[in-house]
Amino acid sequence: MQWVPLLESMGRVLASPIRADRDQPPFARSTRDGFACRAADLQPGRRLKVIGQVRAGERWSRESADPLPASGPADEIASGEAVEIMTGAPVPFGADCVVMVEHVEECSGAIQVREGHELSPGSNIVPAGAEARMEQVVLPSGLRMAPAQIAAAAACGAGQVSVFARPRVAILATGDELVELGDQPQAHQIRNSNSYSLAAQLLTAGADPLRLPIARDEAAHLQSLVEAGFEADMLLISGGVSMGKYDLVEQVLLAAGAEFFFTGARIQPGKPIVFGRIAAAGGPRYFFGLPGNPVSTMVTFSLFVEPLLRALAGQPYSGPRFAEAVLKTGLRGKPGLTRFLPAVLHAESDQTSITSEVEPVPWQGSGDLANTSRSNCFLVVPADHPVIDAGERVTVLL
Ligand code: AMP
Ligand code: MG
DSSP: OEEEEGGGGTTSBBSSOEEOSSOBSSSOEEOSSEEEEOGGGOOTTOOEEEEEEEOTTOOOOOOTTSOOOSSSOTTBOOTTEEEEEOTTSBOOBTOOEEEEGGGEEEETTEEEEOTTOOOOTTTTEEOTTSSBOTTOEEEOTTOBOOHHHHHHHHHTTOSEEEEOOOOEEEEEEBOTTEEOTTSOOOTTOEEOOHHHHHHHHHHHTTOEEEEOOOBOSSHHHHHHHHHHHTTSSEEEEESOOSSSTTOOHHHHHHHTTOEEEESOOSEESOTTOEEEEEOOTTSOEEEEEEOSSHHHHHHHIIIIIHHHHHHHTTOSSOSOOEEEEEESSOEEOOSSSEEEEEEEEEEEEOSSOEEEEEEEOOOOSTTOHHHHTTOSEEEEEOTTOOEEOTTOEEEEEO
């Protein structure tokens, strides 16, 4: 746990709750530009005298020159009176509603409500303390800070907030064909992009990525780097989990005493994913062996790794983020595995409605980063419903 300046808490998990340091709103707040008055006075034909104005940042009180009403204190409006008020300003005492400026006739220092715009008490006013009471917990610990939470903390006066340390997640790319970003690949070699996609996904998920050197497809080398990886809170391995002769990850993990929770998923891309844990000093370490194909690595991170990170941080709603959309052009696939196709999700709107539409991007399969980078989601094709017509509702993975 550590204290950080408010903005640095973005994406991190709160370690202690943030309470309201005063009522929110601190005063009865007008939600409209208009006139504060008594709802019972708002009868068509009845004229209310406008006795002053209150802007946001002010508090209304009767000018000393003004005659005092027959009864009531000086900063309270009486029956038959109205105060012009701006959105966000404190509603004067004695008023119980704000009638919108559009709903009155103004004439020589008085207003009259237009027929059909009479109000009941409380209209267009947020009472003091209605959003949060002083000392009430506004942001409980365990919450992940995002823009709305940052704003709520600022409203509570929390300039420094306490957050949990980011989980440290080691990334181990495996493969004899891989070269690092700074090196010139030969024709038969591939650049290690998975360490970067995983690091980027981890940063987005609020974790602290630690990129290890590339592991060769050789048991002893792999084993030494796997051991280094288990120093972190979690280990993500990419590649080496398929059925090939040089896919050694499972074997090395087994030899290290790993317990596997699953060793495959009925999805494409991503079928060979493995997940488990290993006993270590200071508590078990979770690991994933993610398939090496770059798009498979990203999809399996979103489906499995990110939800686990959120769950371990104690966050509610930790599952993958799915949404619904309408398929733009029909799809023909084969049954068997649930498929995830890189796709573009966009909104179509007319005067009355907004529809989310989704369309797969043309691609060359799970190694195709160039085309996947044109997508903003993955279209989910159910295993038992691989033929989908244009206009059908589908699920997308965000
Ligand atoms: P594997 O799961 O090890 O069989 O890897 C499948 C394919 O994914 C390999 O043939 C590589 O082309 C590609 N690949 C594996 N690891 C990486 C990586 N770290 N970065 C980019 N591509 C990779
Ligand atoms: Mg490999």
